[in-house]
Amino acid sequence: MKTSIKEVAKLAGVSVATVSHALNDTKPVRPETRKRVVDAVGKLNYQVNPMARNLRKGESKMVGFVVANLTNYYYHEISRGLEERLLKDGYRPVLIDSKEEKSIEIENVKDMLASSVDALVIAPTTEDCSYLNFLLQGRKKRIPIIFVDRKPTGYDSDLIMATNEHGAYEGVMHLLAKGHRQIAFFGSRFDPTMNERLKGYKRALTEYDVPVNQNYIKLGSKISVTPKELRHGSCYRHARDLLETHPEVTAIFSGNNLATIGVYTCIREKNLRVPEDIAFMTFDDSFWLTMTTPSISAIAQDPEEFGRMAGDIIFDRLKQDPEAEQQHLHIRVATKMILRESC
Amino acid sequence: MKTSIKEVAKLAGVSVATVSHALNDTKPVRPETRKRVVDAVGKLNYQVNPMARNLRKGESKMVGFVVANLTNYYYHEISRGLEERLLKDGYRPVLIDSKEEKSIEIENVKDMLASSVDALVIAPTTEDCSYLNFLLQGRKKRIPIIFVDRKPTGYDSDLIMATNEHGAYEGVMHLLAKGHRQIAFFGSRFDPTMNERLKGYKRALTEYDVPVNQNYIKLGSKISVTPKELRHGSCYRHARDLLETHPEVTAIFSGNNLATIGVYTCIREKNLRVPEDIAFMTFDDSFWLTMTTPSISAIAQDPEEFGRMAGDIIFDRLKQDPEAEQQHLHIRVATKMILRESC
DNA sequence: TCTAATTAGAAAAACGATTAACTTTGGAGA
DNA sequence: TCTCCAAAGTTAATCGTTTTTCTAATTAGA
Numbered sequence: 001m002k003t004s005i006k007e008v009a010k011l012a013g014v015s016v017a018t019v020s021h022a023l024n025d026t027k028p029v030r031p032e033t034r035k036r037v038v039d040a041v042g043k044l045n046y047q048v049n050p051m052a053r054n055l056r057k058g059e060s061k062m063v064g065f066v067v068a069n070l071t072n073y074y075y076h077e078i079s080r081g082l083e084e085r086l087l088k089d090g091y092r093p094v095l096i097d098s099k100e101e102k103s104i105e106i107e108n109v110k111d112m113l114a115s116s117v118d119a120l121v122i123a124p125t126t127e128d129c130s131y132l133n134f135l136l137q138g139r140k141k142r143i144p145i146i147f148v149d150r151k152p153t154g155y156d157s158d159l160i161m162a163t164n165e166h167g168a169y170e171g172v173m174h175l176l177a178k179g180h181r182q183i184a185f186f187g188s189r190f191d192p193t194m195n196e197r198l199k200g201y202k203r204a205l206t207e208y209d210v211p212v213n214q215n216y217i218k219l220g221s222k223i224s225v226t227p228k229e230l231r232h233g234s235c236y237r238h239a240r241d242l243l244e245t246h247p248e249v250t251a252i253f254s255g256n257n258l259a260t261i262g263v264y265t266c267i268r269e270k271n272l273r274v275p276e277d278i279a280f281m282t283f284d285d286s287f288w289l290t291m292t293t294p295s296i297s298a299i300a301q302d303p304e305e306f307g308r309m310a311g312d313i314i315f316d317r318l319k320q321d322p323e324a325e326q327q328h329l330h331i332r333v334a335t336k337m338i339l340r341e342s343c
Numbered sequence: 344m345k346t347s348i349k350e351v352a353k354l355a356g357v358s359v360a361t362v363s364h365a366l367n368d369t370k371p372v373r374p375e376t377r378k379r380v381v382d383a384v385g386k387l388n389y390q391v392n393p394m395a396r397n398l399r400k401g402e403s404k405m406v407g408f409v410v411a412n413l414t415n416y417y418y419h420e421i422s423r424g425l426e427e428r429l430l431k432d433g434y435r436p437v438l439i440d441s442k443e444e445k446s447i448e449i450e451n452v453k454d455m456l457a458s459s460v461d462a463l464v465i466a467p468t469t470e471d472c473s474y475l476n477f478l479l480q481g482r483k484k485r486i487p488i489i490f491v492d493r494k495p496t497g498y499d500s501d502l503i504m505a506t507n508e509h510g511a512y513e514g515v516m517h518l519l520a521k522g523h524r525q526i527a528f529f530g531s532r533f534d535p536t537m538n539e540r541l542k543g544y545k546r547a548l549t550e551y552d553v554p555v556n557q558n559y560i561k562l563g564s565k566i567s568v569t570p571k572e573l574r575h576g577s578c579y580r581h582a583r584d585l586l587e588t589h590p591e592v593t594a595i596f597s598g599n600n601l602a603t604i605g606v607y608t609c610i611r612e613k614n615l616r617v618p619e620d621i622a623f624m625t626f627d628d629s630f631w632l633t634m635t636t637p638s639i640s641a642i643a644q645d646p647e648e649f650g651r652m653a654g655d656i657i658f659d660r661l662k663q664d665p666e667a668e669q670q671h672l673h674i675r676v677a678t679k680m681i682l683r684e685s686c
Numbered sequence: 687t688c689t690a691a692t693t694a695g696a697a698a699a700a701c702g703a704t705t706a707a708c709t710t711t712g713g714a715g716a
Numbered sequence: 717t718c719t720c721c722a723a724a725g726t727t728a729a730t731c732g733t734t735t736t737t738c739t740a741a742t743t744a745g746a
Binding site for chain 1: 345388390391392393394395397398403413416419420423426435437438439440453456457458459480482483569570571573574604607608611628629630631633634635636638647
């Protein structure tokens with residue numbers, strides 16, 4: 001064990017209460033006494049034991065971040081922003097991966113609640129988050145819960161996500177304006193967010209009176225693997241099938257970064273010229289999209305900003321009276337179309 | 344607050360001690376009594392409060408992972424492997440970013456020790472880790488400390504890292520075998536690991552009787568930024584300078600993934616043909632190295648495996664008698680050369 | 687049948703802080 | 717001079733567990 005407040009008290013010749021008050025400024029302490037305490041702290045290299053403090057104060061200074069799929073570096077970026085914001089107030093994020101499995105997600109949330117985190121950020125795997133009602137029942141103190149990236153049903157709370165429908169709409173409109181009419185849509189998996197993007201895709205087509213062809217819409221399986229394995233995952237196979245059976249397709253809109261890895265790998269292996277043979281655009285920006293030849297146009301989000309915003313909301317909520325009826329924030333962050341060489 | 348062991352005890356009509364013993368199998372409990380306890384637990388949806396338990400037991404079930412630079416997704420991969428291994432035994436990693444700053448690293452380690460983590464994994468920013476001697480002094484119970492990726496001086500402990508010297512040697516030998524003689528070396532920053540790679544580079548040159556030209560060796564600054572910003576960071580500028588002032592250079596060996604982002608961005612912007620105008624090889628493999636045209640050859644490590652190995656060592660150490668004198672493991676994991684189109 | 691050993695459970699101490707409730711002292715105001 | 721209040725401490729309760737120690741009851745051995 002380390003040195004405790006008791007030994008500090010003994011060395012300083014005061015009671016533990018006085019040490020605590022001196023250190024936390026919770027009660028007036030004579031300058032002379034304070035000096036004795038501070039000296040003792042320095043001499044003993046004392047640091048408070050956070051477990052004892054947290055147990056007593058009923059808090060943990062931890063924020064759980066339950067991530068749908070840590071394979072997706074997109075979430076790491078959110079985490080970066082979140083961490084940056086939390087550390088400013090002495091809080092820490094604790095990540096856990098749901099691997100795109102609802103059952104794991106539920107376990108994760110349960111686990112986090114059991115660890116008595118002070119707030120929870122959830123990037124849900126599925127739409128239905130009603131399990132939260134069950135998990136939270138019977139709790140006296142309610143904790144802030146912020147959803148990011150995907151909008152759940154069955155449980156309402158603060159929410160931060162991109163203008164997915166509009167972003168996809170804008171991207172597909174660009175492809176249409178360039179003259180493309182046979183445009184395919186790929187997604188790494190079907191979830192509420194992907195659905196919004198798909199809607200944007202369809203709306204754009206409809207606006208140009210292009211019929212929606214279900215054969216052009218391909219959604220991958222939800223297994224969670226490393227990015228390297230994604231190169232030849234389900235999106236890769238779907239892309240290969242589509243390009244072989246539907247050579248009339250002239251453009252692809254990829255619904256997210258993971259799908260792009262598979263689809264673009266396929267395009268490369270088939271030695272298709274981009275954008276001449278096939279135009280390409282993706283949702284989500286990444287540093288490597290400028291390393292490809294040609295560089296890849298994208299509908300960009302700012303995930304780090306999502307993380308910082310989530311942190312802001314958490315501290316707002318933490319400051320509020322937990323009993324007060326609260327209006328949930330549903331924040332939509334605008335996407336930005338970044339045109340490069342691929343379309 | 345949530346329901347505590349007290350209420351379980353009351354409902355089951357036993358003492359808290361009995362509840363604890365029944366739940367932890369630390370003492371024999373009559374089947375009938377146990378059933379009453381289990382029923383009460385179920386009815387109240389009771390879960391132990393980990394802070395109370397940890398306070399009492401003097402452990403935290405957390406492993407601190409102090410990362411040199413979380414911008415580098417390489418460390419996220421280590422973290423993935425580590426988390427996977429730790430979760431199997433009910434432990435959790437807690438990440439913190441040192442942003443390539445020694446002072447931040449020291450604060451982070453101090454912070455982690457104060458949080459009473461049960462073990463520490465450190466990917467150090469600097470060679471000199473003697474500060475640990477100071478931070479650890481006066482602790483009764485010593486905790487396992489595992490270094491990954493970079494070998495420190497001033498404090499000896501378990502260590503896991505790649506065969507950096509050999510990996511770089513092998514890569515540069517390949518370039519030499521292909522006929523290149525003017526080979527540049529880029530690194531994102533100078534640290535012990537980069538130094539090992541640089542040595543491998545030099546040894547290969549020497550073996551071919553090629554003099555080492557200091558003008559061909561460029562090391563970036565150590566600031567920590569996002570991968571997107573890295574595209575035009577110090578490695579980018581160094582590459583631009585070198586390619587303009589030393590057109591005789593025909594091949595580049597990049598010392599790590601971050602440097603590659605900058606260097607390759609420059610190559611692309613200059614519209615140089617790879618490998619005809621300039622051959623390219625990098626240390627560290629990434630999924631996007633096959634998305635570029637041409638695909639990029641790499642000296643691959645398996646960072647996830649590093650994480651798992653670190654976890655294994657931690658549990659070994661935790662099982663050992665902490666007083667026993669221990670032999671520190673210095674594990675070197677072999678790299679693998681993956682040849683693609685860039686050289 | 688009596689003693690010793692075993693078993694099952696309860697009581698209480700401990701972990702290391704915070705904090706509410708007391709004590710003591712000194713000074714101000716009437 | 718007396719009362720009251722504020723300041724600066726101390727004592728003790730508390731958070732929710734685990735674990736040591738204690739007690740009572742049962743069992744085993746002779």
